[in-house]
Amino acid sequence: MIKIHQLSAGHDSANVFSNLNLTLREGEIVSLLGANGCGKTTLLRTALGLHPKRSGSVKVNNQDFHRMDAGQRARLISYVPQYHRLAFGYPVIEMVLMGTQAGKSGWRRPNAADRENAENALELMNIDHLRNRPYTQLSGGQRQLVLIARALAQNTPIIFMDEPTNGLDFGNQIKLLEKIRSLKSQGKSVLFTTHHPEQALSTATRAISMRNGQIAKDGRPRDVLQVEHLRELYQLDERQLPDGYWPTSFINTNTTRQDVA
Numbered sequence: 001m002i003k004i005h006q007l008s009a010g011h012d013s014a015n016v017f018s019n020l021n022l023t024l025r026e027g028e029i030v031s032l033l034g035a036n037g038c039g040k041t042t043l044l045r046t047a048l049g050l051h052p053k054r055s056g057s058v059k060v061n062n063q064d065f066h067r068m069d070a071g072q073r074a075r076l077i078s079y080v081p082q083y084h085r086l087a088f089g090y091p092v093i094e095m096v097l098m099g100t101q102a103g104k105s106g107w108r109r110p111n112a113a114d115r116e117n118a119e120n121a122l123e124l125m126n127i128d129h130l131r132n133r134p135y136t137q138l139s140g141g142q143r144q145l146v147l148i149a150r151a152l153a154q155n156t157p158i159i160f161m162d163e164p165t166n167g168l169d170f171g172n173q174i175k176l177l178e179k180i181r182s183l184k185s186q187g188k189s190v191l192f193t194t195h196h197p198e199q200a201l202s203t204a205t206r207a208i209s210m211r212n213g214q215i216a217k218d219g220r221p222r223d224v225l226q227v228e229h230l231r232e233l234y235q236l237d238e239r240q241l242p243d244g245y246w247p248t249s250f251i252n253t254n255t256t257r258q259d260v261a
Ligand SMILES: Nc1ncnc2c1ncn2[C@@H]1O[C@H](COP(=O)(O)OP(=O)(O)OP(=O)(O)O)[C@@H](O)[C@H]1O
Pocket: 011, 012, 016, 034, 035, 036, 037, 038, 039, 040, 041, 042, 043
């Protein structure tokens, strides 16, 4: 579905990542992990065409994603960014409706189907009660829920989420992870970054770790996120991250080898 081939990008003279390859298939829930500053956000933004690449290509359904117009791109991939600043306090319902308009040419009034999509997204994220509140007056976690609702209302086959549980309370984190899992049954593909290996273990069908501008490991979460690898990735010793650190309750044993075949 999406094929990132030999992609390189950076912010100054040095590349953040070089010649990176990554394929995301239909119905995969892929979790991207790595230490602060390893390049997860830069990778997502470069793949989306929001940050300039230095080499390589990104294809979606065998078509060059970066050569598509903004509308085509918006129909294929929605994005929940890590940081989002908005100067104008649009009411929450308008923010979510904006998701339904991404990918449509010209300005037009949202139609009944768009409104239904937006209403469903509000309900799914349990933020119906915030519908008339100005976005700029919401708490960080509430804004995050609105951004996720907006991405869901965009109704794309692929969703990129950059630390989607950031700022969410314990209950909302669990509910969001459950929703991400349910996107798989709708055939959607999700690529989400996280600093919480347990989220990848419980939710993702595949985990990818990044280190030194490269993919370090790629496979089933329970194979990739072994404590030995996490010690290397996050510079921890055996005392800080002992063997047997993960209680089995964290691990989604429904993930099969076929999920990452
Ligand atoms: N606007 C920028 N200008 C210059 N350097 C940048 C910029 N944004 C990021 N970088 C650098 O690029 C590297 C990768 O940053 P990036 O935000 O992609 O990492 P990350 O893995 O998403 O980090 P985190 O887990 O902390 O969110 C870091 O060394 C960072 O300092």
